[in-house]
Amino acid sequence: DAGITQSPRHKVTETGTPVTLRCHQTENHRYMYWYRQDPGHGLRLIHYSYGVKDTDKGEVSDGYSVSRSKTEDFLLTLESATSSQTSVYFCAINDAGGGSYEQYFGPGTRLTVT
């Protein structure tokens, strides 16, 4: 199994509070991704990173920001959580160095915004 951990695994927070989710990898992969998963929507890309301090927006980036100060860590921040951000969040990695675009996922973080 790819060495990917996410923390916390579960979180309940109130509307308007800031929340930071952490993804940590031990594979030294260049590319990292944050997705959210909601019923009927599969996985939707929030933000991604293609190197340290190199990040860009995905298809559902509004209300989210990210940072990557080290290869192994990719942080997702909800500046002011809203109920619509209640979801399961997954981090994924790949190296794409050999032309493979296979992604490896962490175990997920279930976030509930009340």
Next chain:
Amino acid sequence: TQLLEQSPQFLSIQEGENLTVYCNSSSVFSSLQWYRQEPGEGPVLLVTVVTGGEVKKLKRLTFQFGDARKDSSLHITAAQPGDTGLYLCGCRAGGTSYGKLTFGQGTILTVHP
């Protein structure tokens, strides 16, 4: 953004039955992956298909990539309760995509003993 349509969205069958899940797009895929996800866990890669017409087998699972590389299917023979889960297809965006994938909405499979 390339859109993927998966069908059916839900599938409930008895143990021993066969099933097929489809993944379709109006655009050509560069490559396509199939993932399986169990409750409370992240998706796990099953297979990658790259070449039009390609067929790959993984025990009782058979994956096909359409000749025109715009569709793919996953066929499970003699389904077992352990096959229960969410099946997702994901395709690579072409060009300089930074390894990004677009996913279908998933097929929830339930296999009853």
